[in-house]
Amino acid sequence: MKKLIIISVVLLFAACQQKETKVTQTIIDPNNASEMALLMRNMFSQLEIVKGKILLGDDISKEQFDIELIHKQTPTDESFLKEGLESMSNAYAYSVKTFNEEPSAKHFSSIVSNCTSCHTMLCPGPLERIDNLILEK
């Protein structure tokens, strides 16, 4: 009987003693991304895929970018609608159109240059990410 009690007590302590449990979760963006931000992330993904093909020497003659006009998207807030955004967005759309008409590494780089120019002027945060799209570093 005594033995039974000791075993029971030990088991109880093992089962119920205070434990620190860890709950973990991994997050990339905890905030609600705007329509404009989501468009840019989508653009980046499309450009990243084509960059990979260019670097591998794959045929890119059939590649097409499907990208909406940036300035027509809802931004995070109105402060993102700065002077120059529309003209930069149109210049970007023109470079995309040029690529789609004649896909080439040169026209790809022209698109990336437009990304850099616009972000240098209007929102420098993503420049580091855009740098990853540059073909020659």
Place this chain on the structure above:
Amino acid sequence: MKKTISILSIATLFACGTPTETKVEVFYGDKITSENLTEYSNVLEKVEVSGVVNTKIEGTIIETCAKKGCWMKVKADDDTLMVRFKDYAFFVPKEGVDGKSVIMNGEAFYDTLSVDLLRHYAEDAGDSEEDILLITKPEYVLSFTADGVIIQE
């Protein structure tokens, strides 16, 4: 038998009387561990010597970018670090994390922030136009590019 029940009841009270403590760790970017942290003072010394140091440190969040959560200011000892996220690849909450403990893995280095960039950060932080225009000089600050961040809830 009565004695047995009494002993078991007391043991249960001692063993289960306190609730289980749950520690929530939220990872942003790469999943890192909260172990092998480097003392901030050691990091500072190494940055002075080699310019850039790959390290994992702990601090307290002072402020995060109020617009997109794309940067944060972190207090480590008496210094304030400007923390950005590697390749703009992840973000932290825009609000609700000020004062929370944070662990960051990445590169510490000194950086000169241009007037344009400082004004942009001030705009992100929601500062008034008047305050933004008061920024007229670049700043030489200790910066940190994090590839992974843990915010402890």
